[in-house]
Amino acid sequence: MPASGSGPVPTALPTPKETCPTIASGNLTFLGQPVTIWAGTPTASQSGPVVIYWFATMSSPQEALTGLGQAAITEITAEGGLVAAPGATNRKGTNTGDAVWYTGDFETTDEVIACAIQQMHIDTRRIYASGFSAGGLQSTQMSYDRSNYMAAVVPYSGGTSMLAGATPEDPSNVPAAMVIHGAPGSDVVIMDFAQASASYEADIKQRGGFSIDCNHGGGHLIPSGIQSSVWQFMKDHPYRVSPEPYAGGIPASFPSYCKLP
Numbered sequence: 001m002p003a004s005g006s007g008p009v010p011t012a013l014p015t016p017k018e019t020c021p022t023i024a025s026g027n028l029t030f031l032g033q034p035v036t037i038w039a040g041t042p043t044a045s046q047s048g049p050v051v052i053y054w055f056a057t058m059s060s061p062q063e064a065l066t067g068l069g070q071a072a073i074t075e076i077t078a079e080g081g082l083v084a085a086p087g088a089t090n091r092k093g094t095n096t097g098d099a100v101w102y103t104g105d106f107e108t109t110d111e112v113i114a115c116a117i118q119q120m121h122i123d124t125r126r127i128y129a130s131g132f133s134a135g136g137l138q139s140t141q142m143s144y145d146r147s148n149y150m151a152a153v154v155p156y157s158g159g160t161s162m163l164a165g166a167t168p169e170d171p172s173n174v175p176a177a178m179v180i181h182g183a184p185g186s187d188v189v190i191m192d193f194a195q196a197s198a199s200y201e202a203d204i205k206q207r208g209g210f211s212i213d214c215n216h217g218g219g220h221l222i223p224s225g226i227q228s229s230v231w232q233f234m235k236d237h238p239y240r241v242s243p244e245p246y247a248g249g250i251p252a253s254f255p256s257y258c259k260l261p
Helices: 061-067 070-078 105-120 134-145 193-206 227-236
Strands: 026-030 033-039 050-054 082-086 127-132 152-156 176-181 211-215
Touching: 026 105, 033 061, 033 070, 033 105, 050 061, 050 105, 050 134, 061 070, 061 082, 061 127, 061 227, 070 082, 070 227, 082 105, 105 134, 127 134, 134 152, 134 193, 152 227, 176 193, 176 227, 193 211
Parallel strands: 050 082, 050 127, 127 152, 152 176, 176 211
Antiparallel strands: 026 033, 033 082
């Protein structure tokens, strides 16, 4: 459950455009696009979160097992929530990296979230996104394009991309971000993701939002041992949480390379 701290409930939430498939763990289709789902069973006494996971170039939805970790997925589903990993782009809108994901793919995840609200009564204060590389860039862009309902994002080797200069859909909400990347000059595939991450953090700060910086010092990879902290960051940052739970410092359980920027 989220840490102590209050905040409003997002009101600009998506509604289904088509008849929703019955949500269950497995491979489902939303607006004609494949999505891999890990789903819990909602009960009257709890409502779980939603985590959208965007995979990297040449990867697959199963990357969520590495980026989030099985323990987090198990906890999310035990609460009656779900993890959703899109399986392919619809190629609508603007490319957010190297033609792996497009801004139009948020239509697919809007549908997933809308159907989860309809069927699972999910906690709308706890809608998150994460992803690696191309997926990190996509999750970063989602924090802008869906700031009307996003609570927090955790991009691995993401940050600002060709869409630098994007403005939040709801300027009053800057989703909290845990920005994970490697060393400058080492975390490089076409672009330097350390620089892209720094640009993203600077923009968050300029807009009055909150972020932490996790420079694992390596190359272009998902570091081991950070997944429990990723999930903890999400849990501690529901939508527009107040007061900021990490204002006094990052939890001691986080990797030592995670710092306030």
